[in-house]
Amino acid sequence: MTLKNGTRRTTFRSCNLCEAICGLTIDHDDTTVFSIRGDPDDPLSQGYLCPKAVALQDLYADPDRLRTPVLRTDSGFVPISWDDAFDRIERELWKVRDTHGNDAVAVYLGNPTVHNYGAMLFAPKLIKALRTKNRFSATSVDQLPHHFAAHHMFGHGLCIPVPDIDRTHFMLILGANPVVSNGSLMTAPGVKRRLQAIQQRGGQVVVVDPKRTQTAALADEHIAIRPGTDALFLASLLHVVLEVVDLSQTLGPLFKNVSMLKSCVSALTPEFTATHTGVPAETTRQTAVALAEATSAVVYGRMGVSTQANGGLCHWLINVLNSVTGNLDRPGGHMFPAPAVSVVSQRGTLGKSGRWHSAVRQLPEFEGELPVSALAEDMLTTGPKQIRAFITNAGNPVLSTPNGRQLDRALEGLDFFVAIDIYVNETTRHANIILPPTAGLETDHYDLVFNTFAVRNVAKYSPAALKPAAGARHDYQIFKELTRRMTRRASGIGPRLKGSVRRAAEAWTTPQRLLNIGLMQGPYGASKKPKSGLTLRRLKRAVHGVDLGPLTPRLPGALRTRDHKVDLAPDIFVQHLAAVVSALTEPVPSDGTFALIGRRDLRDNNSWMHNTTRLMRGKTRCTLQMNPVDAERLALENGDDVSVRSRVGTIELPVEVSDALMPGVVSIPHGYGHNRRGVTLKVASQHAGVSINDVQDEQIVDPLTGNAAFSGQRVTVSRL
Numbered sequence: 001m002t003l004k005n006g007t008r009r010t011t012f013r014s015c016n017l018c019e020a021i022c023g024l025t026i027d028h029d030d031t032t033v034f035s036i037r038g039d040p041d042d043p044l045s046q047g048y049l050c051p052k053a054v055a056l057q058d059l060y061a062d063p064d065r066l067r068t069p070v071l072r073t074d075s076g077f078v079p080i081s082w083d084d085a086f087d088r089i090e091r092e093l094w095k096v097r098d099t100h101g102n103d104a105v106a107v108y109l110g111n112p113t114v115h116n117y118g119a120m121l122f123a124p125k126l127i128k129a130l131r132t133k134n135r136f137s138a139t140s141v142d143q144l145p146h147h148f149a150a151h152h153m154f155g156h157g158l159c160i161p162v163p164d165i166d167r168t169h170f171m172l173i174l175g176a177n178p179v180v181s182n183g184s185l186m187t188a189p190g191v192k193r194r195l196q197a198i199q200q201r202g203g204q205v206v207v208v209d210p211k212r213t214q215t216a217a218l219a220d221e222h223i224a225i226r227p228g229t230d231a232l233f234l235a236s237l238l239h240v241v242l243e244v245v246d247l248s249q250t251l252g253p254l255f256k257n258v259s260m261l262k263s264c265v266s267a268l269t270p271e272f273t274a275t276h277t278g279v280p281a282e283t284t285r286q287t288a289v290a291l292a293e294a295t296s297a298v299v300y301g302r303m304g305v306s307t308q309a310n311g312g313l314c315h316w317l318i319n320v321l322n323s324v325t326g327n328l329d330r331p332g333g334h335m336f337p338a339p340a341v342s343v344v345s346q347r348g349t350l351g352k353s354g355r356w357h358s359a360v361r362q363l364p365e366f367e368g369e370l371p372v373s374a375l376a377e378d379m380l381t382t383g384p385k386q387i388r389a390f391i392t393n394a395g396n397p398v399l400s401t402p403n404g405r406q407l408d409r410a411l412e413g414l415d416f417f418v419a420i421d422i423y424v425n426e427t428t429r430h431a432n433i434i435l436p437p438t439a440g441l442e443t444d445h446y447d448l449v450f451n452t453f454a455v456r457n458v459a460k461y462s463p464a465a466l467k468p469a470a471g472a473r474h475d476y477q478i479f480k481e482l483t484r485r486m487t488r489r490a491s492g493i494g495p496r497l498k499g500s501v502r503r504a505a506e507a508w509t510t511p512q513r514l515l516n517i518g519l520m521q522g523p524y525g526a527s528k529k530p531k532s533g534l535t536l537r538r539l540k541r542a543v544h545g546v547d548l549g550p551l552t553p554r555l556p557g558a559l560r561t562r563d564h565k566v567d568l569a570p571d572i573f574v575q576h577l578a579a580v581v582s583a584l585t586e587p588v589p590s591d592g593t594f595a596l597i598g599r600r601d602l603r604d605n606n607s608w609m610h611n612t613t614r615l616m617r618g619k620t621r622c623t624l625q626m627n628p629v630d631a632e633r634l635a636l637e638n639g640d641d642v643s644v645r646s647r648v649g650t651i652e653l654p655v656e657v658s659d660a661l662m663p664g665v666v667s668i669p670h671g672y673g674h675n676r677r678g679v680t681l682k683v684a685s686q687h688a689g690v691s692i693n694d695v696q697d698e699q700i701v702d703p704l705t706g707n708a709a710f711s712g713q714r715v716t717v718s719r720l
């Protein structure tokens, strides 16, 4: 609901820029935002917001934002009408499909897709109409290992437990910096105060990371670990936990395969893994005992452990550690949220894999998607399976997927490329046509995805605050129109009739109508309690959102495994762990190379908030951070320019000497590299930066899941 106050009014919304979904109080009129503040009455964020939320208004007002479709010509992009744009897209995509088959058209959904319920609900319909197996998204450069582990242990790729951070007494965090990210696959706005609250109630926070991050700085203990070795550390942690825990007390009949679990880590002592991880055996033992003995505890891992060569193993071991310590599905532990709209199907399992493969490298699909690391090579390699046309939604894979220069070349060679995006960015500059949807504040929203990972059960409907310009289209309207034009017309009277009924049903569906159905059928819905249960109308009346309470135990009901048990040692993980251990080589190569890791700044949102000057004040953030010992070895000082080289490319950027990094490790933030030709964003020159993905090797993936393995890739650093 929007409270009216003359022409000026206040709208309460959730911020949909990142996973934290903070409650916002927005003062505005139809076209101008006067202020954006945190909403103290939001049941989840309780007034917290970060600087990015205030910049939401900049996205809306940005003169560089596209407001009409544009067509690429020899003299640059020129505006065209929506009808002309759709006609051209229909003609070109059908030409490719009819000539080369459905798989010749590939689709990529960028990260903002999941922050937009219209896109979430209607993009799959377009993909279905296209009938292509070449589907890609940001999942495989991000959280795919979480889905993989959840599928194999809990029976569904979205059955992902989250830390009950507000009640835990011990939190072990690996490869995550939630003080800056505000949680990921742990929707927890204001993480800093939640972590401090753990300490205030006598608990402990321990961070395992190659860098002393902002989260590590406030933790009780920071354990420095060599990038890419977390699976070994977790396995030795499990080795010790299994020695000290009485499993008859922590595991019930719900868990199976315990003896296999014990045998697969029996040789992985802390002394054995210390050589590789750099974590002293005594530290591992103490951490394991603290984890096992805590009143309640949770192990949490995110980007740094997801995007490494053993990301799948890491998330399996994290789930296992939470299980064997008795912390799975109990307050203060690792719990399954119960969102108002359930995205976990009641029937069957999600997470099928290997039904088809990428054309060149034969990487398997998972949940209907191929690893995006294979995208460019499948565009560049000629043959019957070559990708020749491309559709992106809210994506900038040139900057966000490994070997961006290769993807640049691949996009140049396409027969046709249509991008749904509000900017001409590093990726969409290659598009033939760009379709710009409305900006965030012009659309209504309900967070279908991140309530599924929230540390408290809440529901909130966000009405649009600003009025879209005449003729503007929402994402879902663009998807609907593309779907209509990409659906093959039925022939014959019977099929035609059926087709017209289906089209009428599709015309009736809107995000709001689907949301209402989802709310009514959800666990708090009016289908169960007609007089008081949730409907969209009732939710709209609760302008700050509805608090549905703390997380509650949900097992075995939340499981989607066929036997309704948690498999602690699925074969696929056990065998892969053995293969990883038998292939171990020298812990640190003696070739003088460095292990490269990424990092995030509170004011960055991947690649796409760099056009707002509000967030881009101050000195350059795109630097190579390096330990003083390494800087001295290379005779480097703060601000010196260096080249960073890998198999796939070379980038040049200034050095920032920092003892927060482990020796032998260097760090570059991702999302930069805006100085490519044709990009119309006016990013301040000191912030254009370089793209870390121009040196990230697309051939290095987690062999288990296909997720890009960014963390720990080896690079050579030289003084310029």
Ligand code: SF4
Pocket (backbone or CB within 6 Å): 015, 016, 017, 018, 019, 020, 021, 022, 048, 049, 050, 051, 052, 053, 181, 182, 189
């Ligand atoms: S942390 Fe910042 S960007 Fe993320 S939802 Fe909250 S206000 Fe928005």
